[in-house]
Amino acid sequence: MNYLKIFSPATVANVSCGFDALGLALETVGDTMTFTKTATKGIKITQITGADLPLDAKVNAAGVVALAMLEKHPADFGIDITIHKGYTPGSGLGSSAASAAGAAFGVNQLLGNSFTPLELTQFAMLGEEATCGTPIADNVSAAIYGGFTLVRSYEPLSIVKIPVPADLRVVAIHPQVEVKTKDARAVLPKEITLKDAVTQWANVGGLISGLHSNDYQLIADSLTDIIVEPARKHLIPHFDEVKQQAIKAGALGAGISGSGPTIFTLCKGDETAESVYKTIQNTYQDKQIDFNMILSKINTEGIKILDTN
Amino acid sequence: MNYLKIFSPATVANVSCGFDALGLALETVGDTMTFTKTATKGIKITQITGADLPLDAKVNAAGVVALAMLEKHPADFGIDITIHKGYTPGSGLGSSAASAAGAAFGVNQLLGNSFTPLELTQFAMLGEEATCGTPIADNVSAAIYGGFTLVRSYEPLSIVKIPVPADLRVVAIHPQVEVKTKDARAVLPKEITLKDAVTQWANVGGLISGLHSNDYQLIADSLTDIIVEPARKHLIPHFDEVKQQAIKAGALGAGISGSGPTIFTLCKGDETAESVYKTIQNTYQDKQIDFNMILSKINTEGIKILDTN
Numbered sequence: 001m002n003y004l005k006i007f008s009p010a011t012v013a014n015v016s017c018g019f020d021a022l023g024l025a026l027e028t029v030g031d032t033m034t035f036t037k038t039a040t041k042g043i044k045i046t047q048i049t050g051a052d053l054p055l056d057a058k059v060n061a062a063g064v065v066a067l068a069m070l071e072k073h074p075a076d077f078g079i080d081i082t083i084h085k086g087y088t089p090g091s092g093l094g095s096s097a098a099s100a101a102g103a104a105f106g107v108n109q110l111l112g113n114s115f116t117p118l119e120l121t122q123f124a125m126l127g128e129e130a131t132c133g134t135p136i137a138d139n140v141s142a143a144i145y146g147g148f149t150l151v152r153s154y155e156p157l158s159i160v161k162i163p164v165p166a167d168l169r170v171v172a173i174h175p176q177v178e179v180k181t182k183d184a185r186a187v188l189p190k191e192i193t194l195k196d197a198v199t200q201w202a203n204v205g206g207l208i209s210g211l212h213s214n215d216y217q218l219i220a221d222s223l224t225d226i227i228v229e230p231a232r233k234h235l236i237p238h239f240d241e242v243k244q245q246a247i248k249a250g251a252l253g254a255g256i257s258g259s260g261p262t263i264f265t266l267c268k269g270d271e272t273a274e275s276v277y278k279t280i281q282n283t284y285q286d287k288q289i290d291f292n293m294i295l296s297k298i299n300t301e302g303i304k305i306l307d308t309n
Numbered sequence: 310m311n312y313l314k315i316f317s318p319a320t321v322a323n324v325s326c327g328f329d330a331l332g333l334a335l336e337t338v339g340d341t342m343t344f345t346k347t348a349t350k351g352i353k354i355t356q357i358t359g360a361d362l363p364l365d366a367k368v369n370a371a372g373v374v375a376l377a378m379l380e381k382h383p384a385d386f387g388i389d390i391t392i393h394k395g396y397t398p399g400s401g402l403g404s405s406a407a408s409a410a411g412a413a414f415g416v417n418q419l420l421g422n423s424f425t426p427l428e429l430t431q432f433a434m435l436g437e438e439a440t441c442g443t444p445i446a447d448n449v450s451a452a453i454y455g456g457f458t459l460v461r462s463y464e465p466l467s468i469v470k471i472p473v474p475a476d477l478r479v480v481a482i483h484p485q486v487e488v489k490t491k492d493a494r495a496v497l498p499k500e501i502t503l504k505d506a507v508t509q510w511a512n513v514g515g516l517i518s519g520l521h522s523n524d525y526q527l528i529a530d531s532l533t534d535i536i537v538e539p540a541r542k543h544l545i546p547h548f549d550e551v552k553q554q555a556i557k558a559g560a561l562g563a564g565i566s567g568s569g570p571t572i573f574t575l576c577k578g579d580e581t582a583e584s585v586y587k588t589i590q591n592t593y594q595d596k597q598i599d600f601n602m603i604l605s606k607i608n609t610e611g612i613k614i615l616d617t618n
Contacts, residue, residue, distance in 0.1 A: 194498060
């Protein structure tokens, strides 16, 4: 294989109760990336479209990952990478993660599939660390494994792929305001009461059980976050209104995607998803804030190969 | 139905990572209770064997539950209750919960099955409140629903029954030392770091996923408690040694059952369970502390009817 074109999905991390532990991958939103073997050794990012990001591989999420992989697994060729960002960085939909995970996947293909998905996740985490300051795994694991993923442990890294009920849909709104991950982390409590922690982990258990058993009511009941959402929601304009209206329109639940500002909802079936989509759109129509809407299936496959030769 | 004899199981609450949220029911250990319709209205506890507990219905876990049920659902008959405690109160195996849950189940049978399992759990929680000071649901829900149960929410009460892999076995040791629930609660931290909470809820998610998918390795990896066990284990003599030896002998994991002093382990299959049983027994043989050993399947049914007429 000398050339590879892939789709690397956008991801929703946290998923209400599962702060820093849960993620899910989207079907219709993500980056398109190409990887081409070259005679000159090393990594070159030759083109980035769709967003203003550094071409210098040493400071680009995808570049950092690719360089680390070649250091671990030296090759007698180089790789040119192009990235088309299919959505805006800073949305809370794992933009750096999509590029980092995509790079891990793509470079691995050209290296003859030398690494496991867990190792790819570890490489991709280097891209997260380089761009966000934290080697967080929830977005990159969801992009690489697809579906819902649970980061069960960091030391050692352990990723669990959770089954996804077939009718689950994601509707999300990305208001065009800036929420820096750093700021979103700064508002979090360092300590929480044991009582609140118990409430939260009971909901994590409920959500995981609901996903395994296709129990949409249990999923809905468990999509509750009493710790992170209350601390962060003021950073996102009209969060409460969007959430309330979405649930009124039939959404199973709603929350902050990653560190925001995107607000995600989970819905059962296309009809409800479309109704929730319109409701959220109407809610934001008169707010004097630009926004993008998303409606997507859950991407159960993860990163997809679009073309090779 | 004028008479009913039941078995109400002992239960392991918390199950390592799931403090105040998870419970499981045992097959071979529990209370035997009878319920007999009488002409004189009211609840009378006519006999308790196997433990020294009050016969006065107003202060007995089973009595409190039965009285509350008759208040909610008046009957033109009375009920005589006998209780044979099959194991020692204060063991950390939900002794008051077995009697409270058993009373809820038995009285409901004589009332013509008027209440749902969720309502029975709510009644049984009154017995827990009367005897332990807290209307905790993890033990009573496991006794009533059987198998593994998750108390997903208290307000409103929501219980989720989690599937149980067929080869799962419980081996436990009950050292004959007293650990008061009140003392075991007093050593708990009121606040924990968000970081530790994330670690814990990721393990709760892993455990629930492992139970759903028969993934014994995932169950083993997830049986970790970084919050409650470190705070409590000094109350239980030789806890670390028992845990280490049990895991060395093949146990999936070990932890404190409820608020102790019983130490439980989960094992895959009878052979490993027997080997873990012997190992723990040997560990405690020279400790100058009396102890009971338990080896049990998980009781997936909950409370069982032994006889009626």
